Amino acid sequence: MSLTIPAASATLEDEQLFFEAVRDVRESTRETRALAWQSAANGKDRARLKANAATDATLGASDEPVAFLRLDLDDGDTYYVGEHGVSDADNERVVLSWKAPAILRLRGASHHDRRGVARQRNYRTEPINRIRDIDDVVLAELARQVAELRTSDAQIVSSDTFLQSELARTRSPEMQTIVRTIQAAQADVIAAPHDTLLVVQGGPGTGKTAIALHRVAALLFGPLRDVTNNEVLVVGPNATFLKYISRVLPELGEENVVQRDIGHLMATTVTPDVVERPAAARLKGDARMVEVLARALSDRIRPLRESVEFTFDDVSWRVTLTPQDVAEIIDEVDRTPYAVGRARFRELLESEIATDARRRQKADGRWTNRSATPRPRPTDVESLVERVWPQLTPAAFLRDLFGSVERLLSAAGSTLGADEVGLLRRQAAPKLSEQQWSKEDLPLLDHVAIEMTGEAETYAHIVVDEVQDLSPMQLLALRRRSRHGAMTIVGDIAQSTGHWARDSWTDIVDLLASPLPTRRVDLEYGYRVPRAVMELAARLLPEAAPGIVAPTIVRDVENATRLHPVGTADDQFARAVEVVREHSSKGLFVGVVCPDGGRNRLEDAFRDARIQWNDADKGGLASAINVVSPGASKGLEFDAVVVVDPETIVQAGPHGLRMLYIALTRTTGYLDVVHVAGSLPRLLAEGGATQEPARVSPTSASGADGPTEAAPALPDVPVPARTESPTAQDEDRPDASAARARPRSRGGSVRERTVALNAENVLELLAEVAPAHLWQEILEEVAARIADES
Numbered sequence: 044m045s046l047t048i049p050a051a052s053a054t055l056e057d058e059q060l061f062f063e064a065v066r067d068v069r070e071s072t073r074e075t076r077a078l079a080w081q082s083a084a085n086g087k088d089r090a091r092l093k094a095n096a097a098t099d100a101t102l103g104a105s106d107e108p109v110a111f112l113r114l115d116l117d118d119g120d121t122y123y124v125g126e127h128g129v130s131d132a133d134n135e136r137v138v139l140s141w142k143a144p145a146i147l148r149l150r151g152a153s154h155h156d157r158r159g160v161a162r163q164r165n166y167r168t169e170p171i172n173r174i175r176d177i178d179d180v181v182l183a184e185l186a187r188q189v190a191e192l193r194t195s196d197a198q199i200v201s202s203d204t205f206l207q208s209e210l211a212r213t214r215s216p217e218m219q220t221i222v223r224t225i226q227a228a229q230a231d232v233i234a235a236p237h238d239t240l241l242v243v244q245g246g247p248g249t250g251k252t253a254i255a256l257h258r259v260a261a262l263l264f265g266p267l268r269d270v271t272n273n274e275v276l277v278v279g280p281n282a283t284f285l286k287y288i289s290r291v292l293p294e295l296g297e298e299n300v301v302q303r304d305i306g307h308l309m310a311t312t313v314t315p316d317v318v319e320r321p322a323a324a325r326l327k328g329d330a331r332m333v334e335v336l337a338r339a340l341s342d343r344i345r346p347l348r349e350s351v352e353f354t355f356d357d358v359s360w361r362v363t364l365t366p367q368d369v370a371e372i373i374d375e376v377d378r379t380p381y382a383v384g385r386a387r388f389r390e391l392l393e394s395e396i397a398t399d400a401r402r403r404q405k406a407d408g409r410w411t412n413r414s415a416t417p418r419p420r421p422t423d424v425e426s427l428v429e430r431v432w433p434q435l436t437p438a439a440f441l442r443d444l445f446g447s448v449e450r451l452l453s454a455a456g457s458t459l460g461a462d463e464v465g466l467l468r469r470q471a472a473p474k475l476s477e478q479q480w481s482k483e484d485l486p487l488l489d490h491v492a493i494e495m496t497g498e499a500e501t502y503a504h505i506v507v508d509e510v511q512d513l514s515p516m517q518l519l520a521l522r523r524r525s526r527h528g529a530m531t532i533v534g535d536i537a538q539s540t541g542h543w544a545r546d547s548w549t550d551i552v553d554l555l556a557s558p559l560p561t562r563r564v565d566l567e568y569g570y571r572v573p574r575a576v577m578e579l580a581a582r583l584l585p586e587a588a589p590g591i592v593a594p595t596i597v598r599d600v601e602n603a604t605r606l607h608p609v610g611t612a613d614d615q616f617a618r619a620v621e622v623v624r625e626h627s628s629k630g631l632f633v634g635v636v637c638p639d640g641g642r643n644r645l646e647d648a649f650r651d652a653r654i655q656w657n658d659a660d661k662g663g664l665a666s667a668i669n670v671v672s673p674g675a676s677k678g679l680e681f682d683a684v685v686v687v688d689p690e691t692i693v694q695a696g697p698h699g700l701r702m703l704y705i706a707l708t709r710t711t712g713y714l715d716v717v718h719v720a721g722s723l724p725r726l727l728a729e730g731g732a733t734q735e736p737a738r739v740s741p742t743s744a745s746g747a748d749g750p751t752e753a754a755p756a757l758p759d760v761p762v763p764a765r766t767e768s769p770t771a772q773d774e775d776r777p778d779a780s781a782a783r784a785r786p787r788s789r790g791g792s793v794r795e796r797t798v799a800l801n802a803e804n805v806l807e808l809l810a811e812v813a814p815a816h817l818w819q820e821i822l823e824e825v826a827a828r829i830a831d832e833s
């Protein structure tokens with residue numbers, strides 16, 4: 044049966060008939076394949092065909108809708124696009140896979156750049172294969188409306204109801220695919236040429252991770268179709284993140300892509316169990332360590348000080364090698380890779396001994412053509428090789444190096460200063476199995492392992508997420524694994540923290556040293572974080588990451604942001620647990636970001652409240668409540684996020700503001716910030732000069748320690764320039780009372796409280812923008828205008 048594509052004027056009913064016909068074709072293909080196993084030539088083929096037929100990844104599941112998009116081109120061509128392609132009986136494609144390079148190119152079309160696309164028709168579907176809704180975008184018409192109504196691009200994205208309903212869905216411990224709602228700019232990144240070092244910079248929630256993973260699937264379908272999945276590598280920052288993203292590629296049909304966190308990528312089996320001092324941690328990540336390690340490895344090859352003699356069975360003479368002889372052999376051998384050099388050294392040594400032995404044999408006059416050359420005892424040779432070129436494991440080598448000032452000084456040469464040598468020095472454990480290692484040792488062990496053997500697993504394409512934090516040594520480990528330099532690296536400079544926090548991409552690109560062209564893409568739109576939340580978080584940017592602008596947000600969530608001032612530091616934990624309970628009772632997926640110092644008290648508060656929680660720093664997320672440290676929250680997202688003690692997060696390290704920015708931007712829905720009244724971080728409290736005010740729910744504005752659940756549902760009120768609500772403590776401070784007006788009534792009816800709170804906020808805004816002597820006139824003018832309007 045050959046299928047007729049419905050005309051451009053097709054109605055939903057016409058489209059439904061077509062969908063059904065395509066499904067019939069697909070299911071009959073599935074049946075044909077299922078039957079094929081019966082006629083297979085042998086048992087092995089039969090088993091394979093049978094297994095394939097049951098879960099035929101190239102066809103998709105039998106309840107999968109056949110398409111989600113139709114593209115009508117100016118030249119009259121029409122393409123249906125599905126999660127999987129479908130061909131008719133004549134092997135003509137009737138539905139194309141979203142992964143096809145040509146389709147991704149067309150999905151990159153917009154009203155600015157139509158690429159020959161006249162209309163995009165999106166289908167919302169429901170089980171099984173039923174079209175519920177159609178949304179047509181006629182690009183020329185859209186361009187006209189944009190020009191006439193002066194609509195911004197962000198407004199267009201915000202009004203995309205299909206996208207908005209996807210973004211509003213509740214989240215889970217596993218990241219989801221975005222195949223159906225890939226946006227134009229995202230499609231271009233996904234389909235960017237393979238032979239590049241592609242740098243993707245984007246703020247929180249701009250879709251970097253999602254795009255990078257979809258790009259892997261598209262590359263394996265297109266330019267990399269001839270490489271096997273396990274020649275593509277995806278690298279993330281830690282085990283929890285890896286687990287969070289790990290189902291995306293299998294969902295996209297790519298089962299065997301290698302996915303590793305940066306620690307487990309390294310060629311070593313040691314488990315880090317100590318934390319370095321910051322200066323040592325930074326030094327160990329420094330690319331200068333490459334020179335130091337090379338010198339240290341070369342130092343392990345020691346010329347002899349005295350001659351060695353080799354004895355032979357059945358002959359009385361000996362062969363003597365002088366230090367000079369051995370030095371000449373060493374000079375002949377390449378020292379890298381170390382283990383290969385060692386084997387070669389042994390070969391040349393044996394050959395030198397054999398030549399000398401034969402010479403002596405001839406001199407004895409006992410030699411005939413058939414005489415075997417006397418051989419030295421292998422143990423004697425091995426003992427010389429071991430003295431000159433010792434066999435080493437990377438761990439033994441590094442332990443010996445860091446454990447000896449003498450070795451360190453020699454390896455440091457003029458590369459490191461004496462103080463830096465001091466930073467590297469540490470006590471060597473008597474037994475290698477007892478040696479302790481840090482995270483920063485892993486790339487060094489990896490480097491040494493590869494320098495020793497010359498062998499590293501390489502990949503046709505490498506995707507690296509959260510790349511902005513990697514040390515030079517980690518970046519070099521990635522570079523070594525890249526076959527031709529084709530990589531996709533994604534990150535956000537404003538979220539760069541750790542010992543190698545950066546303000547630009549320059550050194551990352553330089554260290555990866557890809558021979559391929561570098562291409563950089565900046566993502567503009569933020570799809571995760573609600574507008575009010577980003578407005579609050581962006582107040583940190585001028586100091587956290589000067590020059591970086593927050594993404595343009597395309598979604599709003601009502602009552603997204605609440606501040607919870609409490610009386611004392613200890614009160615924060617009980618309040619956080621209350622807020623968590625409120626969200627979790629609504630079935631939301633909750634993340635609690637808490638600084639390390641408060642972790643125990645938070646856990647005690649959970650225990651006291653008899654609430655179960657999951658420690659997300661231990662390698663995975665649970666579906667209800669997750670407690671996570673600010674650093675480990677990077678890359679994750681939750682329906683509701685409770686940030687506890689933001690000031691301590693800011694003070695905890697040199698990039699505290701960035702840490703707080705990361706923590707605040709993990710939510711897809713609700714953000715609650717629990718803090719001690721009067722100690723909200725300055726930038727959040729003051730508001731940035733260029734930021735619009737965030738909104739805060741009256742629940743928190745009603746005063747410190749007020750029970751959040753019991754608060755009446757009131758309309759949101761804007762957060763004034765200073766976002767804290769007045770507290771009992773504030774009342775005592777003379778300057779606080781001068782700066783802000785107070786609501787006259789704190790109790791009373793819902794109506795009275797609404798009026799009081801709004802009045803308070805209007806007055807605060809007024810105090811921000813107008814000198815006090817004009818207030819009277821301004822308020823009279825406002826009252827007059829309201830009277831006119833009503």
Ligand SMILES: Nc1ncnc2c1ncn2[C@@H]1O[C@H](COP(=O)(O)OP(=O)(O)OP(=O)(O)O)[C@@H](O)[C@H]1O
Pocket residue numbers: 206209210219220221224225226229245246247248249250251252253254535538570571677678679680708
């Ligand atoms: N086109 C899209 N359609 C549907 N959902 C999308 C789209 N783009 C992004 N998202 C969603 O937005 C959220 C944020 O995406 P993602 O985690 O990839 O952002 P990110 O840039 O990596 O963020 P961060 O820097 O915070 O790690 C995810 O839930 C993702 O599924």
